[in-house]
Amino acid sequence: MNLPYNIRFEKRSSDNPWWLPVLTAVGSVTLAFIISGLILKLDGGQPLLVGKFFWNATFGSWPTFSDTMVKATPLILVGLACTVAFKMKLWNIGAEGQFYMGAFFASLVVLVPIVPLDSPKFVLIGSMMIMGMIGGAIWGFFPGYLKAKFNVNEIITTLMLNYVAILWNNYWIFDKWSDAGFQMTPMFPKSAWLPRLADYARTYKAFSGITIHLGVIIGFAAALLVWWVLERSRWGYEIKLIGDNPDAARYAGLNITRNIILVMMFSGALAGLAGMSEVGGVVHRLQERISPGYGFTGIIIAWLAKLNPFAVVLVSVLFGALIVAGREIQPSGIANLLQGIILFMVISSDVLLRYKIRIVREEPATA
Amino acid sequence: MSETPYAVEMKDIVIRFPGVLANDHVNFTLKKGEIHALLGENGAGKSTLMNVLSGLYKQTSGTIKVHGEVVHFNSPKDAIDKGIGMVHQHFMLVPTQTVTENILLGLNEPRFFMNMKKLNQKIRDLQDQFGLRVDPEAMIWQLSVGEQQRVEILKTLYRGAEILILDEPTAVLAPQEIDDLMVTMRSLVDQGKSIIFISHKLQEVKIVADRITVLRKGVVTAEGLPIAGMDRRKLAQLMVGRDVVFSVEKKDQEPGDVVLSVRDLKALNNRGLPALRGVSFDVRQGEIFGIAGISGNGQSEIAECITGLRPAQGSIMINGLELANASPSKAIKANVSHIPEDRHRVGSAPDLSITDNTIMKCYREDPIGNGVTINRSNARDYARKLKDAYDILAPSVKTVVRNLSGGNLQKVILAREISSDPQLIVAVQPTRGLDVGAIEAIQTLLLAQREEGTAILLISEELEELFSLSDRIAVIFDGEIMGVVDPKTIDIDSIGLMMTGTRLENIHNQVEASS
Secondary structure (H helix, E strand, O other): OOOOEEEEEEEOOOOOOOHHHHHHHHHHHHHHHHHHHHHHHHOOOOHHHHHHHHHHHHOOOHHHHHHHHHHHHHHHHHHHHHHHHHHOOOOOOOHHHHHHHHHHHHHHHHHOOOOOOOOOHHHHHHHHHHHHHHHHHHHHHHHHHHHHHHOOOHHHHHHHHHHHHHHHHHHHHHHHOOEOOEOEOOOOOHHHOOOEHHHHOOOOHHHOOOOOEHHHHHHHHHHHHHHHHHHHEHHHHHHHHHHHOHHHHHHOOOOHHHHHHHHHHHHHHHHHHHHHHHHHHHHOOOEOOOOOOHHHHHHHHHHHOOOOHHHHHHHHHHHHHHHHHHHHOOOOHHHHHHHHHHHHHHHHHHHHHHEEEEEEEOOHHHO | OOOOOOOEEEEEEEEEEOOEEEEEEEEEEEOOOOEEEEEOOOOOOHHHHHHHHOOOOOOOEEEEEEOOEEOOOOOHHHHHHOOEEEEOOOOOOOOOOEHHHHHHOOOOOOOOOOOHHHHHHHHHHHHHHHOOOOOOOOEHHHOOHHHHHHHHHHHHHHOOOOEEEEEOHHHHOOHHHHHHHHHHHHHHHHOOOEEEEEEOOHHHHHHHOOEEEEEEOOEEEEEEEEOOOOOHHHHHHHHHOOOOOOOOOOOOOOOOOEEEEEEEEEEEOOOOOEEEEEEEEEEEOOOEEEEEOOOOOOHHHHHHHHOOOOOOEEEEEEOOEEOOOOOHHHHHHOOEEEEOOOOOOOOOOOOOEHHHHHOOOOOOOOOOEOOOEEOHHHHHHHHHHHHHHOOOOOOOOOOEHHHOOHHHHHHHHHHHHHHOOOOEEEEEOOOOOOOHHHHHHHHHHHHHHHHHOOEEEEEOOOHHHHHHHOOEEEEEEOOEEEEEEOOOOOOHHHHHHHHOOOOHHHHHHHHHHHO
């Protein structure tokens, strides 16, 4: 290789300015759109038209934007669930199962019923939220306990518990609660539906067709809560310390066993809340395949957001848009293509955060 | 006949890092069959220069010749192919693999089948040749630091290194082991190998090296001078550019009440073997109680038992409070501070800021924590105060400690441990691997604590440090205390005998028997 210049990667030895991660994130998403456009162009497509279509289908009008937000809602919550666990380097890949358990426990409120069905809406929904969190937390507790007490690898246990949770749900909806033989429970009473903006269309005309439901508020609130826990609370400091160096944490007198269990439960509760939000706000019944793999997408979202709770919200909206676009644009693979390229770009942009890239002229003396 | 070329000739080497000129036109030569010492303070650019020679970094400009031939290294493999092997200060070993597996790692032979028995024997033969003993079947994590270093040296020898670079090899060794290492180095040189010995320990350099090159802030201050005719004071001056005070001032003072009382302490090491076989001693207020011994004789375990990190049998009383088998948080509550042996792996959280590292032990209490939240601005103020008071060099308290030098990181840890107003400080190797200036700063801080009336348990493998700081010294061998001596009256020879397993009361008899 005899170039007149050298490209050099130099390790950044001092702290990055705050705007650098933002710049690289925005830059890599933009680049991903450009590259996707080029691929479409090479394939004889019209990238600008597709882009316009994409925009119209996702952010173009209030109803489509609302669709995007509805899809983003569970993603925000599972993304936060993964963020919390990953901060402590607990590899919880069981958000999917915790999501299903949250949905199941929330449904119990209506199906058992735990509170009288003619209770006021806030009682029903409040109980569903609490039960959803409990369901997810229980599903986080088992792998957390096994990890803390016996050092059982949480990746394996959380992964396997996903299938247990899905099959557990199936048992109830195929058999016990099946609605006339269909693989779903009967529809929940309206009082157990999370309020949607569309419900107020009679009073406010502008809201008609806006399907955004209470879940999105829960998602935002959860993001705020997770940020506060991680950045401002004493527990968050402990989570970060254990995550960075468990030996130092032990030396500083932290109870690592207890924290592993608590963090797994907190993570599970957030994922469970996502499950509750889906059954209460979108499908309004417990049924098969309420999640098209949200729990796994949550892992990707947490990473793309660099474990920042607010970035989780933004990334979730982007992914929500990609899901909606995949439904609208034919072939639907275009959205997948875009999603894949975004992932590549964001992950490789990490190099820019850790290294400075300099182009230097080769000095003839050394040749 | 023309002059024999140097084994290594580095000319006009410039190494530039972002914002730092690590090496500024450095010249360095190594003759075949010599030990060449490379001396300099931490951050003087010694390791950087050698990382270039071993293929880890590339120089910005300048030429390198090996055996008279110009070379361009793109990776450590290129350097190894030219017979250059480096033993790094921070070991590059896989903890969960055996000694033999680590030595073979990355080699093309054996290709697929590992005949462990044969390979272990091969490693044993290599060990016999150079006198570097370590069980080939042991896992790395089970070994003491000194043993791990031997594995690193074996690794380069196994790769057929002709030129060995030892990056501060003695920093981790006990006196006995240092002597062994020097014998090993001599025998290596006798067998035609050449050694570059990076150090900042002047007395060792004087004993073992043939020639010396001194670096100060990236510039050569002495180039390849013969060691004969150099005295320690002169070397120190070349290194730091000023006169170094070798022994810190220690005031005479009477120790107070007993703070720490250890009775019949027994504990196991990481391999599940007895590390402590009934250790008893007291440490009083305003007293520095030193523990001397060859590494791996139970010193680390004593510190871990007292600070709650290791299960123990027997009794550890701190101000009348039983702490054997207690948790680390109980020890912290009993006002025990701990300066751990490994400041990277135990003492700090590398990716967290200076602030987060300084509040590690006080984040639960006012004014930083109130049980639920952490007051970020109070935490920052606290960290700033410590940064100024302890002269920690860093751009700000937001800097992640991974970016700090060893000396500054140790100051962060010391600041945290001392500022908690401790009753007892357990300091393990507090100055290991630091430069002269930082050592002096750390030792002065410890002595100031002694004057304040704090009880200090000082575990060190530097006899010089133990002698200049301690009021009493216990010598430990194989998990038992051989005797407690007064550094003012004891001679080094007796300490040496005790470190190798002779009890204090038997030393007198031995001397009589031999005369």
